[in-house]
Amino acid sequence: MNRGLFEPTVIFFRLSNSPATFQAFMNDILSDFINEGWCVVYMDDILLFSKDQTEHRERTERLMCHLKKHDLFLKPEKCEFDVTEVVFLGMVIRPRYIAMDLVKLAGIADWKPLQTVKGVRAFLGFGNFYRKFIGKYTHLTRPLNDLLQKNRKFNWTKQCQIAFDLLKAKFLSEPILVMLDVDKPFVIEADASKWATGAVLRQKGADGEWHPCGYLSKSLSPMEQNYKIYNRELLTIYQALMEWHHYLMGGKFKIVILSDHKNLTYFRTAQKLNR
Numbered sequence: 493m494n495r496g497l498f499e500p501t502v503i504f505f506r507l508s509n510s511p512a513t514f515q516a517f518m519n520d521i522l523s524d525f526i527n528e529g530w531c532v533v534y535m536d537d538i539l540l541f542s543k544d545q546t547e548h549r550e551r552t553e554r555l556m557c558h559l560k561k562h563d564l565f566l567k568p569e570k571c572e573f574d575v576t577e578v579v580f581l582g583m584v585i586r587p588r589y590i591a592m593d594l595v596k597l598a599g600i601a602d603w604k605p606l607q608t609v610k611g612v613r614a615f616l617g618f619g620n621f622y623r624k625f626i627g628k629y630t631h632l633t634r635p636l637n638d639l640l641q642k643n644r645k646f647n648w649t650k651q652c653q654i655a656f657d658l659l660k661a662k663f664l665s666e667p668i669l670v671m672l673d674v675d676k677p678f679v680i681e682a683d684a685s686k687w688a689t690g691a692v693l694r695q696k697g698a699d700g701e702w703h704p705c706g707y708l709s710k711s712l713s714p715m716e717q718n719y720k721i722y723n724r725e726l727l728t729i730y731q732a733l734m735e736w737h738h739y740l741m742g743g744k745f746k747i748v749i750l751s752d753h754k755n756l757t758y759f760r761t762a763q764k765l766n767r
Contacts, residue, residue: 511535521562525555532580539580548574582621589668592622600663605653609646612639619659623709625667630688630709632659637711670695670703677745678705680732683752684724687712691732693739708735725753 503510518533525531530551532539540555542548552573559566572578577586584591596618606612616636623629635651638644673695679702682691690709694702710731712724719727729749733740740747 521564522555522558525551525558531555534581537580539578539585545574587671589670591666591668592625592663594666597663597666600660603660605648605656606636606639607646607648609640612636615656616640619663622663624706625669626659626662626709627692627704627707628683628688628690628709629707630711631685631690632662634687634711667704670697670705672705672739674739674743677748678736678740678743679748679750680729680736681750682725682728682732684712684721684728686717686724689724689728689731691728691735693732693736706736708732721753722755725751725756729756 503514515533515535518535518538519526522531522533522538526533530541532541538555540548540551542551577584579585579593579595582593582596584593603615606615616633619626619629619633626632632655635649635655639646639648639652672693676695679694680691681694682689684690688709688711690707692707693705695705697703708731712719716724716727729751732749733747
């Protein structure tokens with residue numbers, strides 16, 4: 493018996509392409525607001541931000557009308573309106589700075605020394621989510637990452653315990669990142685070790701101090717570990733500029749880069765090659 497065509501009215505769960513399809517759908521529906529620069533959408537999480545309450549309520553009304561027009565509905569109990577602090581994608585967003593979600597940090601202090609590879613993966617999985625809050629993260633986690641190598645016997649060493657305790661202390665210190673202001677100058681601090689590169693993007697606050705806007709840390713590949721220190725330091729600067737180029741390009745001020753490798757000041761000078 494021919495039952496005709498069945499067409500779903502909502503997106504299917506457990507299909508591999510459902511998240512990407514839904515994200516593309518939301519981006520298309522709210523494209524005007526996203527392009528105006530005051531709306532951020534991730535799946536079914538929508539974030540609006542404004543300079544004052546009058547502007548904010550006007551934008552909220554526009555959004556509500558637009559969602560209704562496209563038969564999209566919200567649950568009031570899952571919404572927050574007219575707030576100055578909100579948890580969005582695991583981050584606490586407040587005026588002028590971003591912080592970690594204290595709910596996610598609640599169990600850090602009670603985390604016992606890790607005894608299995610699975611436990612190490614779980615801890616590093618949590619840490620990687622908040623790595624942009626921690627300076628030299630890759631360098632700090634190296635002893636733990638070494639435990640994940642194939643065909644290696646699990647051995648919780650003193651270095652592993654030190655790295656574990658230090659990371660816990662870093663998270664429990666509740667570090668924050670200041671909101672970027674493209675109308676203020678930026679400073680990049682870059683450094684490299686034998687195994688990793690690290691950088692921090694800073695801006696000067698009202699108190700005259702240079703506060704972090706974000707941290708960057710990457711492991712060096714086996715080939716990159718063979719680079720001379722000059723090239724490793726230069727690679728760090730390149731990675732930092734690429735990571736934050738969307739903030740730095742077109743800025744009003746020159747970008748200041750701080751490095752402890754003095755020879756980099758001559759990188760534009762042609763090197764004399766031996767015959």
